Amino acid sequence: MKLVCINCPRGCQLEVENINGEIKVTGNSCPRGAKYAIDEITNPLRTVTTTIAIESVVYDRLPVITSSPVPKGKMMDVVKALKDIKVKAPIKLGDIVVQDILGLGSDILACKSIEK
Amino acid sequence: MDKHQIVIIGGGSAGIAAALGAYESGIKDILIVEIANECGGILQQCIHNGFGLHTFNEELSGPSYAEKYFNLIKDIPEIKITYNSTVIKIENDNVLTIQSTEGLIKVKADAVIMATGCRERPAGAIGIKGNRLEGVYSAGSAQKYCNKQGLLVGKNVFILGSGDIGLIMARRMTLEGAHVLGVAEIMPYSNGLARNIKQCLEDFDIPLYLSHTVESVHGDGRLSSITLIEVDDKLQKIEGSEQEIECDLLLLSVGLIPENNLIEELGVKLDPRTKGAIVDDTYMTSIPGIFACGNALHVHDLVDYVSQEGRRCGKACGEYVLGKQNKNKIINNVLGNGVSYMVPQSFHFGNDVDFMFRVRKVFKECTIHIYGDGFDKKIKKLGIVPSEMQKASITAEELKNLHGDLSWEVIE
Numbered sequence: 001m002k003l004v005c006i007n008c009p010r011g012c013q014l015e016v017e018n019i020n021g022e023i024k025v026t027g028n029s030c031p032r033g034a035k036y037a038i039d040e041i042t043n044p045l046r047t048v049t050t051t052i053a054i055e056s057v058v059y060d061r062l063p064v065i066t067s068s069p070v071p072k073g074k075m076m077d078v079v080k081a082l083k084d085i086k087v088k089a090p091i092k093l094g095d096i097v098v099q100d101i102l103g104l105g106s107d108i109l110a111c112k113s114i115e116k
Numbered sequence: 117m118d119k120h121q122i123v124i125i126g127g128g129s130a131g132i133a134a135a136l137g138a139y140e141s142g143i144k145d146i147l148i149v150e151i152a153n154e155c156g157g158i159l160q161q162c163i164h165n166g167f168g169l170h171t172f173n174e175e176l177s178g179p180s181y182a183e184k185y186f187n188l189i190k191d192i193p194e195i196k197i198t199y200n201s202t203v204i205k206i207e208n209d210n211v212l213t214i215q216s217t218e219g220l221i222k223v224k225a226d227a228v229i230m231a232t233g234c235r236e237r238p239a240g241a242i243g244i245k246g247n248r249l250e251g252v253y254s255a256g257s258a259q260k261y262c263n264k265q266g267l268l269v270g271k272n273v274f275i276l277g278s279g280d281i282g283l284i285m286a287r288r289m290t291l292e293g294a295h296v297l298g299v300a301e302i303m304p305y306s307n308g309l310a311r312n313i314k315q316c317l318e319d320f321d322i323p324l325y326l327s328h329t330v331e332s333v334h335g336d337g338r339l340s341s342i343t344l345i346e347v348d349d350k351l352q353k354i355e356g357s358e359q360e361i362e363c364d365l366l367l368l369s370v371g372l373i374p375e376n377n378l379i380e381e382l383g384v385k386l387d388p389r390t391k392g393a394i395v396d397d398t399y400m401t402s403i404p405g406i407f408a409c410g411n412a413l414h415v416h417d418l419v420d421y422v423s424q425e426g427r428r429c430g431k432a433c434g435e436y437v438l439g440k441q442n443k444n445k446i447i448n449n450v451l452g453n454g455v456s457y458m459v460p461q462s463f464h465f466g467n468d469v470d471f472m473f474r475v476r477k478v479f480k481e482c483t484i485h486i487y488g489d490g491f492d493k494k495i496k497k498l499g500i501v502p503s504e505m506q507k508a509s510i511t512a513e514e515l516k517n518l519h520g521d522l523s524w525e526v527i528e
Contacts, residue, residue: 004314006311006315049164050292051262051263051266058153059264060264063177063178065165065177075319076291111176111177112180
């Protein structure tokens with residue numbers, strides 16, 4: 001399988017083979033590329049950023065982010081799970097607005113402070 | 117008439133950094149004129165992460181970067197900010213007319229910094245055929261509606277332009293429940309970051325139509341379909357290659373243009389390649405006392421570079437106001453093979469300079485060759501592309517024997 005490494009602008013063309021359960025990576029110029037390829041094959045993770053509703057005098061939406069990346073296949077579920085959540089000002093940047101979203105081990109954090 | 121030492125037009129990433137730089141140079145009277153009700157500019161609607169790796173050692177979302185940087189100036193009383201305000205005119209001798217919630221105010225400044233950002237190229241500028249229909253938006257406006265108001269401006273989306281804004285919106289709309297039917301790119305390659313192609317298109321199986329463009333839009337009041345057409349290697353439309361794609365939203369991500377209306381009226385000299393002002397290493401334009409930085413000067417792709425540039429501009433502007441500027445001879449940059457543009461276009465002998473530039477095409481391995489009479493420097497680079505701005509820092513000490521112009525070329 002072919003993959004382009006996204007860790008640095010070099011964009012090495014990686015070749016990944018699964019030989020009897022062992023994953024072999026070639027084409028990488030550094031160890032980060034090998035790790036990226038293995039992660040992408042076995043368990044690709046993604047950071048999710050979105051907005052949630054907020055009760056505030058000034059703002060309608062609060063931008064949020066996952067505290068750690070979640071499985072790629074769960075991104076849409078995470079956003080869906082946040083659709084009915086509404087928080088209240090005041091909020092501080094970094095506040096946990098939802099703990100352990102969908103049991104995935106990642107919290108949802110506020111990306112912005114909103115005073116009122 | 118109110119008077120200020122420095123008036124900064126725009127409180128986005130460039131303007132905030134310029135205020136900090138000006139303050140650090142010893143200026144005690146700075147006014148930022150900001151059109152929104154908060155600083156941060158475009159960062160406030162860029163809720164995706166990836167900002168601030170160089171500045172804060174983290175990959176923050178836009179609003180987080182804006183807040184962290186703003187915190188560096190918010191408690192400085194010498195920096196005042198007027199919100200919900202816009203400069204509508206600059207007259208000779210830096211007299212500005214500001215429209216604010218207090219009405220029209222005239223203000224005199226010793227120096228002005230244009231940190232006005234950029235605007236999106238609109239549909240009319242690229243000649244898409246068809247009536248004016250509801251459902252044709254710039255990618256940035258759709259982003260603002262979505263991220264600031266939680267509104268989806270369409271359900272079945274086609275995107276023209278595979279630069280980062282188009283790619284980011286492909287992902288954003290999909291996450292919000294829209295169906296993104298495809299992204300068309302007129303060039304045979306995308307100039308968006310590889311990580312964005314991966315995470316915004318491939319992750320969601322959104323097709324990328326390279327060497328394609330949108331020829332026309334169709335609908336009755338509301339957009340109902342677009343005609344997608346292939347182009348050849350000279351970017352000419354290939355007859356017979358049309359295909360109609362049903363959609364209710366066309367997002368345009370077809371280029372950003374520095375916003376310089378206010379100083380174009382004063383006859384400022386613009387660089388046709390950057391579409392921003394021509395500046396020296398103090399970021400002063402051809403109009404004495406008027407400076408420029410950030411996207412208003414040249415469109416950036418890394419906010420860390422915007423902040424660095426804004427801070428340099430603010431500092432240099434402050435030195436100008438205090439009469440401390442370098443009055444040595446000016447050296448011009450001469451651009452050779454492979455270099456698309458250079459900012460600043462010229463610089464003062466005796467200053468350390470951070471040169472920001474872009475290359476004309478993708479170079480896998482190359483050398484940036486910088487040379488002149490009395491100077492020769494080669495910088496090895498691995499994998500540089502036009503869409504990623506490059507930086508070359510050269511000290512006054514290195515350049516002390518230079519006579520005449522400084523030439524730049526990329527050697528493969």
